[in-house]
Every structure is written in structure tokens, then in C-alpha cells.
Amino acid sequence: MATRPKGRTIDRRNREPEILAAAIEVFHKKGYAAASLRDVADIVGVLKGSLYHYISSKEELLARICVESHKQSSMIMQESLDSADTPLDQLRTFLHKTAIWYLTNIERVHIYFNEGKWLTGDRLEEVRTQGREFHAFIRSLIDRARSEDRIRTDVDPRVAAQLIIGALNNISTWYRPDGLYSPEEIAGIYTDMTLASLANPVPGLVSA
Amino acid sequence: MATRPKGRTIDRRNREPEILAAAIEVFHKKGYAAASLRDVADIVGVLKGSLYHYISSKEELLARICVESHKQSSMIMQESLDSADTPLDQLRTFLHKTAIWYLTNIERVHIYFNEGKWLTGDRLEEVRTQGREFHAFIRSLIDRARSEDRIRTDVDPRVAAQLIIGALNNISTWYRPDGLYSPEEIAGIYTDMTLASLANPVPGLVSA
Amino acid sequence: MATRPKGRTIDRRNREPEILAAAIEVFHKKGYAAASLRDVADIVGVLKGSLYHYISSKEELLARICVESHKQSSMIMQESLDSADTPLDQLRTFLHKTAIWYLTNIERVHIYFNEGKWLTGDRLEEVRTQGREFHAFIRSLIDRARSEDRIRTDVDPRVAAQLIIGALNNISTWYRPDGLYSPEEIAGIYTDMTLASLANPVPGLVSA
Amino acid sequence: MATRPKGRTIDRRNREPEILAAAIEVFHKKGYAAASLRDVADIVGVLKGSLYHYISSKEELLARICVESHKQSSMIMQESLDSADTPLDQLRTFLHKTAIWYLTNIERVHIYFNEGKWLTGDRLEEVRTQGREFHAFIRSLIDRARSEDRIRTDVDPRVAAQLIIGALNNISTWYRPDGLYSPEEIAGIYTDMTLASLANPVPGLVSA
DNA sequence: TATGAATGAGAGTTCATTCAT
DNA sequence: TATGAATGAACTCTCATTCAT
Known part of the structure; x- marks a missing residue:
């Protein structure tokens, strides 16, 4: 048969x-x-x-990981915009959500942020574009917060955004799921410090 | 002739x-x-x-780069301690000097921070130990500044140190020597933002 | 079709x-x-x-050849012990069987005896141990034959064993399968001469 | 100047x-x-x-070692012929002298006997010819001793010579200068056993 | 769907040999 | 005489990928 x-x-x-x-x-x-x-x-x-x-290839595997991560990242952006009215609160939400997302999906998000560079051709362009969008999203929130006088104006938003992303981006090199701190705790510290770093300077606070 | x-x-x-x-x-x-x-x-x-x-091997090439970078890094630590009296000022100096060093030796310092993990055996141990020392140096300055009431006490110094290092560490992914900003400018922004992120919180400043 | x-x-x-x-x-x-x-x-x-x-490696290829040869060698030892009652007859059987085995598997046995030294680590230890066992087997038969007064007592059994193994071991340097003598003939000569070399000396026979 | x-x-x-x-x-x-x-x-x-x-080349180094060893070997042959009248005594002398020479020059003689095969061209031919001469020398002494009824006639002189050379040839694989036995002792045992292996068989001596 | 054999390119490494200095 | 830099070929081994079964 x-x-x-x-x-x-x-x-x-x-x-x-x-x-x-x-x-x-x-x-x-x-x-x-x-x-x-x-x-x-x-x-x-x-x-x-x-x-x-x-x-179909090793690279395609990488591409799929990045595509899926990008969707999640985009969702977080949208949610953050929906979650609050002021750009500063939107930024706060975004940083916190993104950090939580990163910390609870450390492997895949690490790959998204750090290994996407190995893609080639159109896929590389795409992942680069996404990176620029990610960066632009943060910068635009900073820009808008700045124009509302909520944060310091003495640092360039582009550089600030890079530094903010950098601290996040690097978490995978030191975070251990079985370590002392929960994703929530770390995300809280990250968000607090980042916002403080953007705060309007108060004369005589920590300056020399 | x-x-x-x-x-x-x-x-x-x-x-x-x-x-x-x-x-x-x-x-x-x-x-x-x-x-x-x-x-x-x-x-x-x-x-x-x-x-x-x-x-004698590819790995040895990497090791040489790391060893030399470590020497320079150690020098910066010592200079920073010598440069000021308070831990906060020492930290400020250290962050600034390190950022300048990184930005003006972007390739080799990137390798030191990010590729040392490929070493093996004793060399790997060494580079890991150096990494821990780097981290411990920053943390200890934060600790001492904290005990002098100069900075916030609501964030864990270990996590803070990691985030501070992370932002630095990641500079090589976006800095372009031919870009808009000079090493000095970027180092200034980095130092300012980092110190601000550690500043004693002022009620109502940027909070929700 | x-x-x-x-x-x-x-x-x-x-x-x-x-x-x-x-x-x-x-x-x-x-x-x-x-x-x-x-x-x-x-x-x-x-x-x-x-x-x-x-x-998995060139060395593993060598190891496989040696392991298989060792099994065969061990079998011959056991068969020889089973084949006769007196140590002298056991030795005779062993020498003859081993010579036949060598001559009819000249390539692999040559490798077993002469190339095992290129192994490393545990595999080298193993092949060395096997070599010592091979030697100890012959020596113990000589010892026992000696204690039964069947063979000469004026030569050290250790040295005798080495010389006996050496003659065998070296066969691969001169034996040609297409030569004048069959494996059986050569094995016969080898066994006869070796036993004669161990015989109780008869006064005046070939001495000076 | x-x-x-x-x-x-x-x-x-x-x-x-x-x-x-x-x-x-x-x-x-x-x-x-x-x-x-x-x-x-x-x-x-x-x-x-x-x-x-x-x-001029690595091979030439090897060739020089072999050439020099060959000279020494030839001298021993001549000395042995001169030392006694009967072929059996000449053989005894030759085996003893050669064994002593080997044991006291273990490295170079080992190379002569075992590494000469790596030579190429004319040099390889030469070393092969020398090997044949070495073999022929022993065989001719056996032949002559046989024709004088001094030794057994039931083994082929060619095979006998090979086995005799083989035992000698292999000494370098086990002899240690710092071992239990002196070159003289080992040479003595080698000579005794070899001559015994060639002795006229005495009925009932070690046979089954 | 899954296997397992095979490919072909390229990796790090070693080495006898050459030669300007 | 001796150096040290360089060669070019060979080596063991790895890997993404293909494909008949």
C-alpha cells in the first residue's frame, strides 16, 4: 500500500x-x-x-531574528507614544519598556542590536535604517522635551541619544539573569539615571 | 655611482x-x-x-593590543587620582580623560573593551581581571562620593558603574572621526551627562 | 528502463x-x-x-589503527596461553603466531609497533602501557621457563625480551610480500632461532 | 684602520x-x-x-651523518676480519664490536640505520647499497661458518642475517644510557644469544 | 522531512630555503 | 660569518552549502 x-x-x-x-x-x-x-x-x-x-542560509537566520526583534521594538515605540502626553513622559516610558524588553529577551535583543551588522545587501540596509529610526525616535523625544523646556539644552541631542542607546545596548555584556538585580530594578535605575542625565542643570549641584 | x-x-x-x-x-x-x-x-x-x-599566533596579536591598552588605561586611573582631592572630581577627570583616550584611539580601545573576550587561558583571565578592576575603580569612586553626600544614594553603584561603562564602551559603534563633533566635545557631553545622572535628585525637577 | x-x-x-x-x-x-x-x-x-x-583528526586515524591492532595482539596472547601447558611451549606458540600475524598484516602491525609514538596525551600513555604489557608478557614466559630449568639463566630476561621483540619489530623494514619466503617460513625461522637463543647452553657447542 | x-x-x-x-x-x-x-x-x-x-640542505646534514657512520661501520668490519681466523669468531667479534659501537653512539647510529631512508637520489642509492653490504657481510660469515659445519644449516642465512640485524637495529628504541645495563653487558647478551640462535641444534634441547 | 556524504574555499600555522645587508 | 626578513608551498582543520537518496 x-x-x-x-x-x-x-x-x-x-x-x-x-x-x-x-x-x-x-x-x-x-x-x-x-x-x-x-x-x-x-x-x-x-x-x-x-x-x-x-x-536558505545562515544569514537568513540572522535576518529573521532581527526582523522579529524589530517588530517588537516598533511596538514599544508606538505604545510609548500612546502612554503619555508629554515627550518627557513618553521618553521615560520608552526607556523603561525597552530596558525591560531587552533584559527579558537578552539574547535576541543583543543580536538585534549588536550582530545585525553582519547582514549584507538589502538586509543590511534595512537593519541600518531601523537603527537610525531607533535613534531618531529617541532624539525626537529629546528635541520635543527640550522645546518644552523640560530638559537641558546644553548637550547635543544626537550625541545624547547615542550615549543613552549605548548604555542600553551594552547591558548584554554584563547582565546575568541569575544575578543580584531583577530586570525591573535595572530598568528602573537605567531610566532614572538617563532622565537625570538630561535634567535641567541646577546651579551648584554637582559642579566643580 | x-x-x-x-x-x-x-x-x-x-x-x-x-x-x-x-x-x-x-x-x-x-x-x-x-x-x-x-x-x-x-x-x-x-x-x-x-x-x-x-x-607567534593570531591570539598573541590580540593580546599585545590589549596589554598596551591596559597600560594606558592604568595610567589614566593613576592620573585621575592624582588630579583632584574629592572622589567626585576624580571621577569627573577619569571619565573625561578616558573618553578622550577612547575617542582618539578608537580602534585599539574598542578592541581592548570589546574583543578581549576572544583571548583564552591565562590571557583571558588577565583581561577579565582588568575589566573587573576598571569597573571596581569607578564603583569605588562612586562609593566614596556617596559617603560624602555628593551624589545620589538611590541607585546601586554596581549597576550605575556598568551603565556608565556601557555608554563609553559603545562609543565605537557610532563615533566617526570625520563626524560633526570633536573628541573633546563628545567627552564633555559624556562627562556632563554621566555626572548629572549621579547627581543628588532635586525634587520636582524632571519627575512625573 | x-x-x-x-x-x-x-x-x-x-x-x-x-x-x-x-x-x-x-x-x-x-x-x-x-x-x-x-x-x-x-x-x-x-x-x-x-x-x-x-x-576527527589525523591522530585519531592513527589511534584507530593502533587500537584495532592491540585487540588482535591481545587475542594472540590469550590464545598462546591456552594453547600449551609449559611456558616454553606457550612462548613458542606466541612467537610463531605473532610473527605470522605481523607478516600477514605487515602495514598495520608496523604502524602499531613503530608509529604509535606519535600519539599524544592519554592515547600515548595507552599505547605505551600496551607496549610494556607486550614486553612483560614475553618476559614473564621467559621467567617461568627459567624457573623450570628449561632455558638458560645467564642472560637477563628483560634484555632478552627486548632483543626478541626487536628482531620481530624490525621485520617490516626488510620483509617483502613478494619475496622468496612465505610468512610461515619466516615465522618458523624466527621462532626456531629465538628459542635456540634462549636454550640451555651446551658446553663446547659454539663457544670460543 | x-x-x-x-x-x-x-x-x-x-x-x-x-x-x-x-x-x-x-x-x-x-x-x-x-x-x-x-x-x-x-x-x-x-x-x-x-x-x-x-x-646546503637539510638532507645534506642527514647524508653527512650517514657517511660518517658508514666509515666507522666499515672499519669494524675490517677489524673483525683481522681479529680472528674462523668465520664464527669473526662473526662473534663483529656482532660484539658493532653492538658496543651502536650502544655508545646510540643517536648517530640509530640515524644511520633508521633514518637513512629519507635520503633521495644518489644518496639514497648509496645508503641502500651500504645496507646491502652490511647485510651481505653478516650473511657471508654465516655462509662460511656453515660450510665449516660450525652452525646450523636449517635456517636460511639471508633471513637469519635480517633477524640478527633487526635485533641490533632496534636497540635504540629501548636502550637508555642511564639504565640498568652497561653497553658491554648488553653487547655481551646480544652476542651470546645471537650465536646461540645459530648454533647447531642439539637434539632434545629445548624442543617440544 | 531528513540524512549523510561531498564540496571548495579559506582559515591558522609551519618550514626549508633564499638573500640583501 | 651571521642576520633577519621574506617567500611559497604544504599542512591540519573548519565551514556554509549542495544534493542524491
Whole structure:
């Protein structure tokens, strides 16, 4: 007969999510350049060659991770705009939400922020554009807050945005999920310090 | 005649500095893992095998870069302690000097901060120890400033130190020597914002 | 038609045995140190990189050859003990069987005896231990034969064992399968001469 | 003045013997194929390239070692012929002298016997011819002793010679200068056992 | 869908040898 | 005589990718 014998149930679940999860783990641990597809396949429990039923290349794997992260990031932007009326409160919300998101998805978000540079061609352009948008979003909030006299005007918003992003971006190099602080605590400190760094200077406060 | 008879003048100068410079360039541009010694050799203008007259391994090249950077970093720490009396002023000096150093040696310092993780064995231990010392230095200044009531006490110094280092650490991802701002300007902004982020909070300043 | 439509039939059989056989040939002919995996791959008809589907390193190839040879050697020891009652007869059997084994597997046994030294780490220890066991086996038979007054007592059993092994060990340097003598003939001569060299001396026989 | 200043005495002794000695050490320890000229140069205390003032190639170094050993070997042959009247006594002398020579020059003689195969072209032919002569010398003594009814006639002289040489040849794999036995003791045992192995068989001696 | 064999390019590294100085 | 820089070929090993089965 041509029908499959029922006895043997081959594992036919869709392995895409598993592969993506494994790739996230490996790309995070080793970095994209040093990661090998064999590592990914080993985690999934499949042979290297078999991955190509789900992906078309190593780079595509990276691209998918970045695309998905970008969607989440975009959602956070929108939510932040919706959450408050003033740009300063929107910024506060955005920083806090983003930090929480980062800390609770440390592997994938690290990849999004730090390994996207390995993409090529259009995908590289796309991820770069997204990075610029991310940066522009923060800068525009700073700009608007500034025009409402809520924050200091003596620092360039572009540079300020880069420094703010940088502190965030670097969290994955030191944060340990099993460490002393919860994502909420760290996100709180990050948000507080960042806003303080933008605050209107009060004469004689910490100056020399 | 006094001129050399043969047309082709082969360069017989010591190429160690050239090789180090080329390695710094390549490791910075591609990252250590993705960088190849062929890239380095191409820049120097020799075959990759010829590099081994000057180095014993690719890793050793990386180690040399890190060791030299560490020396400079240590000097800055000492200078900062000598430069002022209060921990807050010492911190200010340290942040400013370090930022200037980073911005004017962006490639090598980037490697020191971000690629040292690729070292192995004792060298890895060493670079990790150095990283902890760097962090401990900042934290201890924060601790002492705190005990003198000069800065806020509501954020954990460890986390604060990590965020401060993170912003610095990440500069290499966005700074362009041919950009709008000079190292001095950026270092100034970085120092100002960082100190502001540690300042004693003034009620009602930027809070919701 | 029943025949395969495409002209070129690619061999999809498991090539492990082929690779082992090729390695034995190459390691024997050139010595392990001078042998290259390209030689092995050429014989098998694949690219050298392809060998790594079957082996994990050149050394592992050598180790496999040695392990298999050791098994055979151990079997011969056991068979020899089982084959006779007196240590002298056991020795005779052992020498004869071992010589036959060597002569009919000249390449692999040569490698086992002479190239195992290139192994490293635990594998080197193992092959050294095996060598000591081989030596101890012969020496113990000599010891026991001596205590039964069957052989001479004026030569040290350790040195005697080394010389006996040495003559055997060296066969691969001169034996040619297509030569004048069969393995059986050579093994017979080897056994006879060796036992005679251990015989109780008869006064005036060949002495000065 | 054109004369050399006397103060600085450059080491101008002829380094040929040193280089040869170093090569012997290295070739013995690692085997010719795995030995590198850098090892040799390191021992001499000179740079790799400088060796080429004394040698024309790595192979030539090996050739010199073999040539010198061959001279010594030839001398022993002649001395042995001169030392006694009967072939059996000549053989005894030869085996003993050769064993002593081997044991007291273990490194160079090991190379002569075991590494000469790495030579190429005419030099390889030469060393092979020498090996054949060595073998032929022993075989002819056995032949002559046989025709005088001094030794057994039931083993082929060619095979016997190979086995006798083999035991000798292999000494370098186990002899340690700091071991239990002196060269004289080992040479004595070797000679005794070898002659016993050639003795006329006495019925019932060690046979089953 | 999954395998496993194979590819081809490229990695880091070693080495005998050459040669201007 | 000796140096030290450089070569070029070979080496072991890794990897993304392909494809017949």
C-alpha cells in the first residue's frame, strides 16, 4: 500500500521555532561570525544539512531574528507614544519598556542590536535604517522635551541619544539573569539615571 | 655611482609596528573572530606566513593590543587620582580623560573593551581581571562620593558603574572621526551627562 | 528502463573502511609524521576536507589503527596461553603466531609497533602501557621457563625480551610480500632461532 | 684602520661539528621528517638561516651523518676480519664490536640505520647499497661458518642475517644510557644469544 | 522531512630555503 | 660569518552549502 504505516510516528512538528531559538542561543553566545550552523543543528538534534529545509542560509537566520526583534521594538515605540502626553513622559516610558524588553529577551535583543551588522545587501540596509529610526525616535523625544523646556539644552541631542542607546545596548555584556538585580530594578535605575542625565542643570549641584 | 644598482628597493625595516597597526585596523573593522591574518598581511604587503616572524599566533596579536591598552588605561586611573582631592572630581577627570583616550584611539580601545573576550587561558583571565578592576575603580569612586553626600544614594553603584561603562564602551559603534563633533566635545557631553545622572535628585525637577 | 538515468554513479557507500585502509597504506609507506591527509584522501578519491566526516583528526586515524591492532595482539596472547601447558611451549606458540600475524598484516602491525609514538596525551600513555604489557608478557614466559630449568639463566630476561621483540619489530623494514619466503617460513625461522637463543647452553657447542 | 678591533672577539670557531652534533640530537629525538632546522639552530645558538653557511640542505646534514657512520661501520668490519681466523669468531667479534659501537653512539647510529631512508637520489642509492653490504657481510660469515659445519644449516642465512640485524637495529628504541645495563653487558647478551640462535641444534634441547 | 556524504574555499600555522645587508 | 626578513608551498582543520537518496 502507498499509505504510511501508522505505527511509526515521525516527529513532524514544525522545527522552525526550535531552530530560531537555537540560533539565538548560539549567535548570542559566540557571536554571529564565530557561530557555526553545526552548533545550531546540534542543539535542535538534527544534522547540519537538514537545517536547509527551514532556512536558505545562515544569514537568513540572522535576518529573521532581527526582523522579529524589530517588530517588537516598533511596538514599544508606538505604545510609548500612546502612554503619555508629554515627550518627557513618553521618553521615560520608552526607556523603561525597552530596558525591560531587552533584559527579558537578552539574547535576541543583543543580536538585534549588536550582530545585525553582519547582514549584507538589502538586509543590511534595512537593519541600518531601523537603527537610525531607533535613534531618531529617541532624539525626537529629546528635541520635543527640550522645546518644552523640560530638559537641558546644553548637550547635543544626537550625541545624547547615542550615549543613552549605548548604555542600553551594552547591558548584554554584563547582565546575568541569575544575578543580584531583577530586570525591573535595572530598568528602573537605567531610566532614572538617563532622565537625570538630561535634567535641567541646577546651579551648584554637582559642579566643580 | 652612489645609487643602488638594483631597481627594486625591498623594505627591510622592522615591520612590527606596521603589523600591529594593521591588526588593529582589521580587528576593529571585522572583529577578531572574522578577521583573517591574510587581511593583516595584505595591508602590510607581505604573505600571511611571513607574519610569523613577528608574532607567534593570531591570539598573541590580540593580546599585545590589549596589554598596551591596559597600560594606558592604568595610567589614566593613576592620573585621575592624582588630579583632584574629592572622589567626585576624580571621577569627573577619569571619565573625561578616558573618553578622550577612547575617542582618539578608537580602534585599539574598542578592541581592548570589546574583543578581549576572544583571548583564552591565562590571557583571558588577565583581561577579565582588568575589566573587573576598571569597573571596581569607578564603583569605588562612586562609593566614596556617596559617603560624602555628593551624589545620589538611590541607585546601586554596581549597576550605575556598568551603565556608565556601557555608554563609553559603545562609543565605537557610532563615533566617526570625520563626524560633526570633536573628541573633546563628545567627552564633555559624556562627562556632563554621566555626572548629572549621579547627581543628588532635586525634587520636582524632571519627575512625573 | 531499469538502469539509472544519470550517467555518473556516485559512490555512496560508507567509506570508513576505505579511509582506514588508505591511512594504513600511507602511514606505513611514509611514516605518520611525513604522511599527509591529502595522500590518504587521494587514494580514497575525495577531497582532504571530506575525510573529516569520518575522522576527527589525523591522530585519531592513527589511534584507530593502533587500537584495532592491540585487540588482535591481545587475542594472540590469550590464545598462546591456552594453547600449551609449559611456558616454553606457550612462548613458542606466541612467537610463531605473532610473527605470522605481523607478516600477514605487515602495514598495520608496523604502524602499531613503530608509529604509535606519535600519539599524544592519554592515547600515548595507552599505547605505551600496551607496549610494556607486550614486553612483560614475553618476559614473564621467559621467567617461568627459567624457573623450570628449561632455558638458560645467564642472560637477563628483560634484555632478552627486548632483543626478541626487536628482531620481530624490525621485520617490516626488510620483509617483502613478494619475496622468496612465505610468512610461515619466516615465522618458523624466527621462532626456531629465538628459542635456540634462549636454550640451555651446551658446553663446547659454539663457544670460543 | 682596517684591522678588526681586538676588543670584540667574535666566536669564529668552526661550527660544523656543533651543527652536526645538534642535528644528530634532533634527528634522533624527533625523527628526520619531524625534525626542523629551527630546532638544530636553536641548539647551536644561531639563526635558522645561518645554518646554510655550513650546509646546503637539510638532507645534506642527514647524508653527512650517514657517511660518517658508514666509515666507522666499515672499519669494524675490517677489524673483525683481522681479529680472528674462523668465520664464527669473526662473526662473534663483529656482532660484539658493532653492538658496543651502536650502544655508545646510540643517536648517530640509530640515524644511520633508521633514518637513512629519507635520503633521495644518489644518496639514497648509496645508503641502500651500504645496507646491502652490511647485510651481505653478516650473511657471508654465516655462509662460511656453515660450510665449516660450525652452525646450523636449517635456517636460511639471508633471513637469519635480517633477524640478527633487526635485533641490533632496534636497540635504540629501548636502550637508555642511564639504565640498568652497561653497553658491554648488553653487547655481551646480544652476542651470546645471537650465536646461540645459530648454533647447531642439539637434539632434545629445548624442543617440544 | 531528513540524512549523510561531498564540496571548495579559506582559515591558522609551519618550514626549508633564499638573500640583501 | 651571521642576520633577519621574506617567500611559497604544504599542512591540519573548519565551514556554509549542495544534493542524491
